[in-house]
């Protein structure tokens with residue numbers, strides 16, 4: 060048992076990080092907020108880099124890697140706050156022509172009835188007839204709601220575990236970004252003649268940010284290795300917490316500036332909120348774990 | 359990333375499981391919590407059984423993975439944990455192994471492993487808890503001995519200990535962190551008075567220790583004179599880094615028992631309770647994964663890094679939450695000291711204090727891991 064990244068995995072993560080730093084840096088993020096819309100060229104670049112075809116077998120023209128690698132790539136996407144129906148397109152690779160290459164943008168109707176990026180998608184999985192657009196809380200994620208959508212999936216619904224895991228990986232990346240932003244600000248901003256990071260109240264907010272990130276990371280990576288639905292549900296719950304609480308604490312560390320449109324903090328929080336509703340939401344993961352708790356025999 | 363175990367590791371697991379199946383039924387009944395000599399004998403008896411079966415070393419020089427398997431299997435089988443041997447096995451021993459001389463290793467390590475000698479930790483003082491380096495217990499040199507006077511507090515298992523890892527001030531003129539020395543003090547030396555303190559759980563788990571011109575041979579000094587703070591950091595990194603990991607498996611077992619109890623009495627139909635238990639299940643799964651991650655990053659027998667503070671922080675709060683949830687499952691029975699989990703709930707209140715409070719751990723994480731500036 061060696062539960063740590065291999066050299067290849069580190070290289071892959073760095074590769075995705077470099078690509079996103081080049082193609083979707085902070086200026087690009089802010090530009091996307093002002094001019095919403097999917098950057099098709101970037102989508103194709105991601106496709107060329109193998110982002111969508113990562114888990115497709117080499118015989119089928121894919122990269123032939125596994126869930127752990129996909130999780131690392133999605134973590135980076137979450138860290139960069141990359142917009143778009145990334146998970147749906149990734150899951151469609153190999154099934155929907157052009158998805159693997161980033162030529163076709165695929166979105167999916169969530170069991171609760173929400174659809175991300177409906178107007179921009181080339182292919183919609185699920186029935187979205189009559190869907191109406193919402194004024195999305197996240198300026199970077201356009202949302203529709205289907206006519207029959209209740210907001211809650213059916214009680215016996217089971218979300219695709221891979222969709223849940225990739226969502227958790229994005230949350231992990233966003234949580235990591237929140238921690239980095241908070242620490243940067245705590246070092247730079249001065250009050251009472253010293254960096255606010257020297258004050259224990261601020262320090263402790265930052266420490267808790269990191270603790271949540273590291274616990275979520277262990278859970279998400281382990282779930283990627285085992286692909287066990289219970290592990291995936293646990294990972295999702297911890298990653299949701301790390302991202303949502305992390306963004307809120309990051310906002311607190313930023314003070315008044317954190318409450319502005321100018322600061323990126325709200326973008327982290329709003330995206331984290333959107334993801335908590337995806338793929339059955341946290342409730343479905345909780346109920347799954349509750350069932351496992353009862354049935355796990357002789358663990 | 360690999361979470362599978364090699365055939366050799368699985369073989370170790372199978373042999374251990376097999377041995378546990380035979381050894382545990384042979385254990386004598388557990389003495390009452392107030393019977394300290396009885397508890398000492400029982401805990402050491404278990405350690406001796408481990409020694410005879412070849413498992414005593416498992417916390418020290420075994421492959422980190424072997425250690426995880428050992429913790430998993432012993433906890434699952436309901437085997438005793440380290441008990442009175444806590445300090446010796448989990449931090450005094452490892453400190454001596456890392457910082458002691460050959461003679462010191464030869465003198466102290468085997469008796470710990472064989473279950474012959476119990477250690478306690480004489481760090482905290484009435485006026486030096488979180489601010490440990492403010493300690494005032496004095497030691498001065500007299501021939502081949504140090505002569506020690508002062509007092510220690512919250513010393514767990516002091517009543518039944520043979521040795522104490524003791525911090526003393528050897529240079530009162532030096533800066534706070536510079537004049538400290540780490541000594542191994544025999545607990546039967548003249549001049550030592552142990553006064554038990556009653557905990558909120560009702561038992562005498564720890565004690566005050568008064569030291570009146572106690573003579574400790576200079577040969578019992580671990581590390582250099584006045585370099586004890588550095589040695590202390592090694593001790594604390596073991597205490598925070600690795601000492602709690604086994605208990606995560608125990609928490610998962612308790613959680614399963616809680617779920618079954620709630621199911622049996624119909625409380626399971628309450629979605630709020632169900633989801634609270636599920637969140638704890640997520641929590642302890644993740645803490646076990648974090649353990650596996652930390653262990654994979656560490657080398658065998660090495661000194662753990664400050665990452666242990668992350669684990670310690672999260673774990674101590676999770677365990678308190680676990681027993682608070684147990685109280686919800688119990689309802690009125692949570693007020694009955696004879697019911698399971700009620701004493702555990704009381705004990706769990708110490709986790710966010712002992713071995714460095716949560717506030718201190720947060721400061722460590724912020725300053726030593728995140729690199730935030732030190733406060734004035």
Ligand SMILES: Cc1cc2nc3c(=O)[nH]c(=O)nc-3n(C[C@H](O)[C@H](O)[C@H](O)COP(=O)(O)OP(=O)(O)OC[C@H]3O[C@@H](n4cnc5c(N)ncnc54)[C@H](O)[C@@H]3O)c2cc1C
Nearest residue numbers: 479480481482487488512513514708711712713714715717
């Ligand atoms: C069950 C138990 C067993 C123990 N066993 C041992 C043992 O065997 N050997 C041993 O040496 N010690 C032992 N201890 C002592 C333990 O290490 C101390 O209690 C602990 O370090 C806290 O010190 P204190 O009790 O003096 O509290 P204080 O340091 O007085 O702290 C009181 C409160 O103030 C907060 N505080 C203090 N300083 C700061 C700061 N700088 N920033 C923010 N908050 C701060 C603390 O977090 C705490 O909330 C044990 C304690 C318990 C509860």
